[in-house]
């Protein structure tokens with residue numbers, strides 16, 4: 117494993133915490149290898165799992181075991197970097213493994229805490245009586261359920277995101293991800309840009325004055341986007357949670373971020389079926405930063421998004437920002453303004469981007 121790829125312990129725990137499940141691998145006393153996909157909980161620096169009293173996991177007790185989670189960051193085809201050779205095909209990923217001995221948990225109080233931690237991960241919205249050792253409802257269940265623990269003797273992880281690649285190779289890969297544009301590709305782009313010092317945002321995703329055009333909303337950016345939208349004239353009936361849902365529910369989202377402060381300056385979204393129609397909505401720029409070309413940059417990038425790029429028509433509604441959209445080929449539909457003063461604009465495929 118290259119040093120640059122190695123993930124520190126804290127990053128390993130964060131990755132393990134992000135995933136609801138992983139694979140537990142070990143062996144039975146007869147030397148039979150066993151692998152099980154399991155939900156896990158993290159408690160006091162150890163991993164906890166549950167299972168039936170007669171299950172195969174019991175045979176793994178008291179033996180070395182490893183539990184691992186992994187996530188694909190980017191699936192990279194060879195032809196993004198070489199038109200002929202198959203060799204450059206690769207997968208960039210993040211993974212974490214906990215190595216240790218698999219133990220059985222017998223203490224009823226600890227079993228209850230572990231089961232409660234599992235439920236918190238699987239059902240954070242609650243909707244059940246909390247699992248406690250003294251709760252009548254769960255006494256029998258706690259007795260019948262086996263709880264297992266893996267105390268780490270070693271924690272390993274990899275963050276393989278092209279740290280050993282040249283900037284121009286990384287740029288070619290980021291461009292490929294943007295063009296292909298699946299949700300995994302766009303999330304992967306932000307992971308690579310945030311974690312690889314050699315990676316720089318493709319020019320088509322750079323706004324005016326160094327503003328970064330972000331292609332996947334983190335929780336924090338989505339939150340800021342919802343705040344930005346809350347004050348717009350069309351957001352009246354929607355609360356923060358509903359505006360957040362409209363951001364996460366978009367098939368295409370672009371944010372404009374100040375590289376110095378990390379603050380979100382603008383947001384734009386689209387729903388789309390990817391081939392026939394796309395609908396642009398929630399385009400807004402922070403009042404303090406309007407008139408500097410950010411709105412134009414957001415619109416340009418959104419029209420180049422994989423879910424919008426190839427659609428036959430793109431539709432939007434606006435009260436007074438027609439001049440922003442006209443240069444991109446949007447035209448007023450014949451219907452005129454509605455009682456709310458809002459008009460519909462349409463862009464047919466083949467119009468300028």
Ligand SMILES: CC(C)(COP(=O)(O)OP(=O)(O)OC[C@H]1O[C@@H](n2cnc3c(N)ncnc32)[C@H](O)[C@@H]1OP(=O)(O)O)[C@@H](O)C(=O)NCCC(=O)NCCS
Nearest residue numbers: 399400401406407408409410411412433434436437439440
């Ligand atoms: C509309 C908005 C997104 C434009 O963003 P921006 O960063 O200020 O715009 P830009 O600096 O990129 O300017 C884009 C062009 O559109 C024009 N334009 C922008 N907003 C406009 C408006 N409300 N009315 C008319 N023209 C407008 C500008 O004149 C500019 O053209 P120019 O470069 O030829 O001068 C922004 O002003 C905003 O958030 N407004 C409030 C919310 C809103 O109305 N959103 C649009 C909903 S459809």
